Amino acid sequence: MTDALLEIRNLHTYFRTDEGLAKAVNGVDLIVPKGQTLGLVGESGCGKSVTALSIMRLIPDPPGRIVGGEILFEGRDLLKLTEPEMRTVRGNTISMIFQEPMTALNPVYKIGSQMAEVIQLHQKVGKAGAMERVLEMLNKVGIADPERRLNEYPHEISGGMRQRVLIAMALSSHPKLVIADEPTTALDVTIQAQILDLINVLKDEMGTSNLLITHDLGVIFEMAQWVAVMYAGKVVEYASVDALFSRPLHPYTGGLMESIPHIDQAVSPDKMLKTIPGMVPSLFEMLEGCSFQDRCNHAFDRCRSEEPHLVDVNSGHLVRCWLHE
């Protein structure tokens, strides 16, 4: 593996709620290698978005709090930075693209001025210089007729175009790491294909590294070189894309792959899909032992009493499962 740009070690982020302590992120370890894309995959509530917000230190406190772990960015622990120091990192060296492009843009400001504001905040340029940079970025993300778009409001442009604007905004400060949280989930497939291509082209052109959060294994396969699979607040498997898709080791990863209908594979005559029984455990009552035990076909005594560790079982293929100890 190449050098790590970002390394998360044993991260814990909890939320205090009326129902008790929700352990949303409960021991996440992962690495985003320099110049590559790490896909973070998992179902809703598994803690993937909270992991992203923890990196940015945007966890609302209260009710949330990062209670333990390290987030090393180029070797420096982001959790030890002061808030003013963090502000120079956020949106500058690390920036973020959100899922819902309509809510991520301010509806009462024109596209041009919201983009210029971000640039002026992070770079020493005047108004004219910022606008020049806005035009350059809009061109880069493939927006036709950018001069006209500058003076339009977010509601006047389509969803795909809004996502392009957000990408332009995120990349305008030449970040080293871009965190994209479900960037194409709200888009149609043909537009999704355009946006994914754009993210890849810009990554190579600008030399960024990406942390791509998604629930779609197909998107991971097309975009990422590395994958981390999350379940109930923990990374349960970490591997290169080739290794994960050719030989998933964790029963959850395997179950997830089998439960998805494939567009390019024959349908079984009875139309039945393999399923993972049951549902995701509650964040409030963590099970003793492995959190996947009661949905797992392979669970044995040890899984019910002792929690497995994330261990390297095959040169860079890590799994949290007693079957592979």
Added chain:
Amino acid sequence: MNNDNLLTLEGVKKHFVMGGGFLHGEPSFLKAVDGVDLGIKRGETFGLVGESGCGKTTLGRCILRLEEPTEGRVLFEGRDIMGYGRHELRMLRRDMQIIFQDPYSSLNPRKKVRRIIGEAFAVHKMLTKEERRDRVQELANLVGIRPEQIDRFPHEFSGGQRQRICVARALALNPKLIIADEPVSALDVSIQAQILNLLVQLQGRFSLTYLFISHDLSVVRHICDRVAVMYLGRIVELTDSGELFARPLHAYTQALLSAVPATNPHKKDTRIHLEGEVPSQINPPKGCAFHPRCTRRGEICTREVPVLVEAEPGHFVACHEPQA
């Protein structure tokens, strides 16, 4: 049209009036559904796919007459339902039910599951109290809701379980046709498979016919027997599911299929890049609505709207230049 069709649509249109009126000049029309003909056979699962705004949901609502079509005929078991009055419509809706995408907003949060599932009996003044109780138990059991859960409120259930409750409610009156509008899109992948399996099992058991509306092509391929692809209010291609995914003829279908991220290493090279976005339905392009984005467009495509013709047995396509 074929006699074993449970449902037949003939030239169905739904145009919404936008703006206009007194002092505002001519109104414009949003042509959500712009002339759809199709027949759904008894016992099949018919898929309706397309991107957002293509009119697939509006078409589903027109069939139930939740939306009044502007033009055209909807025939259910051979009878035109367009002229039905209130009473007849109520009777018709025993035979036709709908399952919505969002199991959070489609269940009344203040009613217990027992009442939600049993509501149809109250509306239609059917069954005695005891019979209703037994039938609700039976329905809950069918969809995998445990007896002790029947007296709980919707918020106590997960998304997948709520969708099971919606399925039970739809089944209450023994319908013949169920319109499922993106029934698994809001669910996590591991739960999607559970609900899809449930729908397949129920279909076999109760000889149901499904109209399955979805934007997820992998799911449609898995569950549907025949599929229609919609673009800007019209059907552009219609054929057997296996045929459509193996040998699409319309350029839009081909691009749509190739855009789906798949976990197959050979597929990356063959992607068709579709330029631009879906045009506005208020001012759709002249001729074939797809021509501005089409790689095969000819001169005729900018002038004439292609009609849906049977290019090969059972394989319908609306394109001037169909090509496998």
